[in-house]
Amino acid sequence: MKRYVIVGASFRCYTMFVENLLDYYPEHGEITGIYDLNKTRCEVFKKRVGEGLTIYDDFENMLDLEKPDAVIVTTTDAFHHEYIIRALNKGYDVITEKPITNTYEKCLAIREAEKKSGKKVTVTFNCRFMPAFVGIKEIVASGKIGKILSINYEYFLNRWHGGDYFKRWHRLMENSGGMLVHKSTHHFDVMNWILEDEPVKVSALGNRVFYGDQSKSFATRCKDCPKQSDCQSYKSQTVELDNELYFGAEHEDGYIRDKCCYLPDTNIYDNMSVSVLYKGGAILTYSLNLFSLRGEGSKIVITGEKGVIVYEGVSPSDNPDHTPCFKVFTDEGKFETYPLPVLKGRHGGADPVLVGMLFAGENPEDKLGQCADSFAGIVSALIGISANESIANGVQIDLAERIDKIR
Numbered sequence: 001m002k003r004y005v006i007v008g009a010s011f012r013c014y015t016m017f018v019e020n021l022l023d024y025y026p027e028h029g030e031i032t033g034i035y036d037l038n039k040t041r042c043e044v045f046k047k048r049v050g051e052g053l054t055i056y057d058d059f060e061n062m063l064d065l066e067k068p069d070a071v072i073v074t075t076t077d078a079f080h081h082e083y084i085i086r087a088l089n090k091g092y093d094v095i096t097e098k099p100i101t102n103t104y105e106k107c108l109a110i111r112e113a114e115k116k117s118g119k120k121v122t123v124t125f126n127c128r129f130m131p132a133f134v135g136i137k138e139i140v141a142s143g144k145i146g147k148i149l150s151i152n153y154e155y156f157l158n159r160w161h162g163g164d165y166f167k168r169w170h171r172l173m174e175n176s177g178g179m180l181v182h183k184s185t186h187h188f189d190v191m192n193w194i195l196e197d198e199p200v201k202v203s204a205l206g207n208r209v210f211y212g213d214q215s216k217s218f219a220t221r222c223k224d225c226p227k228q229s230d231c232q233s234y235k236s237q238t239v240e241l242d243n244e245l246y247f248g249a250e251h252e253d254g255y256i257r258d259k260c261c262y263l264p265d266t267n268i269y270d271n272m273s274v275s276v277l278y279k280g281g282a283i284l285t286y287s288l289n290l291f292s293l294r295g296e297g298s299k300i301v302i303t304g305e306k307g308v309i310v311y312e313g314v315s316p317s318d319n320p321d322h323t324p325c326f327k328v329f330t331d332e333g334k335f336e337t338y339p340l341p342v343l344k345g346r347h348g349g350a351d352p353v354l355v356g357m358l359f360a361g362e363n364p365e366d367k368l369g370q371c372a373d374s375f376a377g378i379v380s381a382l383i384g385i386s387a388n389e390s391i392a393n394g395v396q397i398d399l400a401e402r403i404d405k406i407r
């Protein structure tokens with residue numbers, strides 16, 4: 001039985017690592033130690049996991065006493081690097097949530113520490129385990145559509161989910177790197193992975209056109225808002241885990257989970273478009289919209305020399321009749337449909353599969369290369385970091401030199 005410790009008693013940590021380990025792989029791994037600045041949140045984990053979980057006041061002390069097989073990093077994004085580096089320096093492998101980090105300087109520091117330590121950082125990119133991306137990856141790898149020349153990737157979130165990022169720490173660039181880092185690291189990674197290529201140039205546009213508008217704000221938080229029933233972004237207090245982790249713990253650090261998403265003291269964008277040129281010549285045209293009214297999902301068109309893949313995915317709650325599939329066109333107007341399996345579990349069933357691979361040794365050959373290393377984590381984050389720079393300074397960013405420095 002392998003032993004793991006956690007830094008960051010987050011909602012994501014509980015639902016991804018703790019729950020999936022307990023539900024699917026209890027005989028393979030256990031979480032034995034937890035550290036977070038907020039002790040109330042650690043207590044929530046302990047209450048649910050049991051006496052086998054020890055709460056620590058000090059991160060290094062936890063490593064010294066637990067001597068884990070790996071350290072799981074699930075704090076807010078801006079602190080990932082700190083714990084990744086401290087764990088590596090103490091000689092431990094690290095499993096970190098995305099984005100690996102949110103600035104280029106932190107990327108460099110992580111790679112340097114990893115190289116020095118001889119230990120390994122794995123980034124949990126669950127998108128690589130979603131049936132649609134697995135299917136698309138297999139088709140591209142089979143050569144059916146030939147060399148990829150162009151990709152259009154549109155991603156949209158509804159106002160409940162999109163607004164959620166304006167309610168808490170994500171709403172500040174310094175915490176999350178904005179959505180082009182926090183969210184799009186998934187999308188850029190999956191494209192890098194499918195293409196098996198590296199980005200060389202990035203340019204972007206971004207602004208905030210929907211959230212952060214004081215005229216739409218009627219209270220500082222959802223709990224106290226007189227317009228709850230009219231608001232498409234209203235955060236209720238009906239989820240038990242939310243209540244315990246957030247509302248029941250805010251007295252300790254003032255972390256308000258349901259801040260009004262229309263308060264103007266935010267500095268991230270809700271409306272973004274990015275162009276990425278790859279070494280092999282392909283161009284990715286990507287957009288991210290956080291205030292959609294057609295549910296949430298994505299549309300992806302991958303055009304190769306010999307064929308085109310078209311995927312339209314919507315959240316099942318937005319369209320229960322939607323049959324998940326993608327189409328492959330290999331001749332004008334003619335296409336084959338590839339149905340996709342419907343898996344159980346969060347994020348389209350990707351989370352349990354990823355946990356099975358990381359913690360239970362399932363799929364050890366990893367023929368598709370689904371387990372992402374720090375390099376992949378950094379390259380995908382770097383596209384977002386550079387896109388932010390491009391937006392701020394109105395310039396195109398050259399990535400080749402930056403990527404060479406982290407190789």
Ligand SMILES: NC(=O)c1ccc[n+]([C@@H]2O[C@H](COP(=O)([O-])OP(=O)(O)OC[C@H]3O[C@@H](n4cnc5c(N)ncnc54)[C@H](O)[C@@H]3O)[C@@H](O)[C@H]2O)c1
Nearest residue numbers: 008009010011012036037038074075076077079097098099
């Ligand atoms: N892969 C996915 O699908 C997915 C989905 C959601 C979140 N995530 C990632 O998971 C992580 C957690 O997200 P969440 O929304 O569940 O977070 P959260 O807000 O629920 O919790 C963050 C925790 O980090 C702790 N923390 C903050 N600074 C710290 C520090 N310096 N030292 C120790 N602890 C600190 C906070 O006290 C809090 O308990 C993030 O990195 C996020 O990007 C990934």
